[in-house]
Each structure stands twice: as structure tokens, then as C-alpha cells.
Amino acid sequence: MLSTLTSKGQLTLPKPIRDRLHLRSGDRVQFVLLEDGRVELVPVTAPLTRLRGMLPAPPEPVSLEQMDAAVRLRAGRS
Secondary structure (H helix, E strand, O other): OOOOOOOOOOOOOOHHHHHHOOOOOOOOEEEEEOOOOOEEEEEOOOOHHHHOOOOOOOOOOOOHHHHHHHHHHHOOOO
């Protein structure tokens, strides 16, 4: 898919990309420059529910107390 840069430095994202990223008018995106010269486009206004399932579930349930203890341990506060 191609897009043309305007004289004002603007691009129009092709509809298949907007649809795939669930972007609508007014949504914000972040451009991430990768070391190999590529650019990654990341939606910033994605709803939190879209993150569901990104990480595997823990092998066993974890209590709030266990989570708090892990955070304290990682922060260097016992």
C-alpha cells in the first residue's frame, strides 16, 4: 500500500490500515523509529480491552498481596 506525503508533511493512512488498527478520526498514533531504519506505527488511543490476551495467564492464580509483594521486591522495598 502506498501513501503520498503532502507539501504540509501529512499522510493519509490507507483504509485497510485504519481498519486493522481500529483507528478513527481524532485518534492518535505514535511513530517508533527502529534501528534498522524502519518505522513502526502504534495506535496510542487503543482501548484497554484490546490488551486482553497479550500475555499468557499465570500458571496459578495470584492474590493481590502476592502482587504487592512482587512489586515491593522489584522496587527494592521489602
